Each structure stands twice: as structure tokens, then as C-alpha cells.
Amino acid sequence: MVNFDHVYERKGTNSVKWDAVNKMYKEDDLLPLWVADMDFKVHQPILDAMISYINQGILGYTTSSDSLYEAVQTWQKKKHNYIVEKEAILFSSGVVPSVAIAIQAYTEVGDAVLIHDPVYHPFAKVIKKNKRRVIRHSLIEVDGKFQIDFEKMKEAIQTNDVKLFILCNPHNPGGRVWSIEELKKIGELCASHNVLIISDEIHQDLIFTPAEFTTFNNADPSFKDFSITLTAATKTFNLAGIKNSMAFIHNTELRAKFCNIQEINQQTEINTIGLLGTEAAYRCGEEWLDDLLIYLQKNISTVEKFLQSEMPLVKIMKPEGTYLIWLDFSAYALSDKELENKLIKKGKVVLNSGISFGPKGSQHMRLNIACPNATLLEGLERMKKSFQAD
Secondary structure, eight states, X not given: OOOTTOOOXXXXXXXXXXXXXXXXXXXXXXXXXXXXXXXXXXXXXXXXXXXXXXXXXXXXXXXXXXXXXXXXXXXXXXHXXXXXXXXXXXXXXXXXXXXXHHHHHXXXXXXXXXXXXSOOTHHHHHHHHTTOEEEEEEOEEETTEEEOOHHHHHHHHHHHTEEEEEEESSXXXXXXXXXXXXXXXXXXXXXXXXXXXXXXXXXXXXXXXXXXXXXXXXXXXXXXXXXXXEEOSTTTTTOGGGOOEEEEOOSHHHHHHHHHHHHHTTOOOOOHHHHHHHXXXXXXXXXXXXXXXXXXHHHHHHHHHHHHHHOTTSEEEOOSBSSEEEEXXXXXXXOHHHHHXXXXXXXXXXXXXXXXXXXXXXXXXXXXXXXXXXXHHHHHHHHHHHTSOO
């Protein structure tokens, strides 16, 4: 069993999560439970693979090896029953860069791109930066889980002549793992209106029983004709800094367009450590991942029990996947800025502001639980302090 309880010092490492917050908020002694990376040490065999390569002393240009492709294919088949032919696998520096490539490849300036609300905030940013129109479709909350109103989604597609839909599965920030029935409805709706689909599946390995993850292309074989799937080992194995991801594109025409934009932007090369880390993670990381999921479930229970006992006004959306928890602070009747200021200035704890994920995120916060349990408890105590009377 991996010791996930060990607390590592990350300050002073140029960490976005730990070192950027003081400059951003101009406050000292902040505890960051925001940016989606983990405070756990990378699995040692992954580090060993990188160290072994570095020790040979020459860091020249590197190609994607056959063994890397095999590792990706084996992992997808074993963990997700997903068959990906080698030629369908493209490497990129990240999922968000791949979203940008896809937007440039499959849409024109001024086209409408649909996203859910709330959803991972870089989606809207990259759509706007590429001069496309952001169309938001609001998710609805039913029995503590996000659901899709398919009639409203259809209306949004028709009214705005949507060309592309970005799906987040598992959903960030709500932790929802979309069912195969929901995925089929999404695919059928988009197919009937000639809407291409980007399926962001970077959290696909972080799933809690009894939830079952289905990759979008497995919901119906025909979906491969009008979709691309994006994923990576980086979220699963705490490797965000190695900058490598995969795009699975089965349709040859879609693949050619994606490759063309990569070449136009000179984005076809991946750094060596990214390639090595991805292969090592998929070859030796399964047991580590099993231990991680157990630990994350323990942390979810910690949050549930603490809020029920100490902060009953805060509603928790229990995640089916990811290591992120969506918290509803609306009972306090604060503005988004007031809520953020209370947590930062009084509690000295940093969460992701819910409004950044879209208008439906107002009065919410996203909590990252991928940290030692002691760190999490300290963060929860700081949250509690934020709302105590002076």
C-alpha cells in the first residue's frame, strides 16, 4: 500500500498550485486546494524510467516508440475495453491544446461551439481566443447529481447552428460519470444535427465504484465517424508537468485535418519526458492507481462527514469520478467575490471559484481532495473558520 499520508513540501518548486497563490491573492500562509494536480509523490517506477533515460546523458530529439503505442493500446483495452488502432493515436502536449487544434481544424471563425454550464473553464477561454462563439447549455441538478436536459440541449444546437460540442466525461467540476444511455443520447442528438464531438476523457481512470465509465466511442461504434477522444496519463498519475496527451481519431478525414493544424502550428513534437512518463505509467501504474482510488474515497468520506457535522449549510455533490468536489455555498447568500474573499482572507484556504466554470457555478466552489488526509482536514477547518463569527 502506498503511503499517501506523507506530506511533501511543494513551496519553492515553482508550483502553480502552491507558489502562485500568494502573488495572485496577496495573502500569506494560504493553503491551496484548487489546481487539479495531486500532492502525492509520483509512482517510483515512473520516476526510475525518467532517471534512467536522463542518466544516459544525451537529451536529443525523440520519436514515439512502438512500445509507447502498445502501452497506450493495452491500457485502453484492459481498463476501458476500448480498441484503438495505432494509426488513430496522435500525441499532443495536452488536452486543452488539443481542444484548440480541433476548434481550428473543424470550425470557422464565428462558428458556434457548445459546452455545458458549469464545465471546465479553459473550454470557454479557448473557444473565445479562437474567435468562435461560446454557447452554454445549463446542466440541471437532480438528487445531488448533474443531469442533461436533452430538449434544451437540442434547442441550443438548433437555435445557434452549433458546429462542435465539447463533452467532459467524467464531468469537471461535478464529478459526474455519464452513463452509456446518456452518451448514446448525446451522440444521436449531435449526429442528427451534424455536430462534431470532442470528448475530453482525461479523468477516465479516476472512477469510484459503483460508477462505470464508458468512453464515448464505445457507446455506439458509429460515433467514431464524427468524434475525437482526448485523454492522458497525466491526471491519473500526477504527471501534469510532463505535457503529453493523446487524441484518438478513428475517422481518417478528421485525423488528417487535426494533423494538418498540428503541422501548421508546429505542434507535432512531444518532449522526451512526456513520452517516457506516459509509457511507464501505463506499464507499471495499475496497482498504484488502485491504492490511490481507495485513498481518494477515504478523503471524500472525510469531506462528507466534516460538512455534515461542522458546516451543514454547504451542500456537497458527491463525485462519481475525478478527485474534485463541487460545493454549494448558496445558503450563505454571498456574492461570488464575497465568498472567495471569506475563504481567502479569513480562512486562508484557496478553492477554485465556481463562477469561473460558467454562470451556473455562481455561489459554488471546487475543492481538490488529492492531498494527504491531514492537509485536507486542515483545509476543511480553515473553511469552517471562514464562516465563524469574529
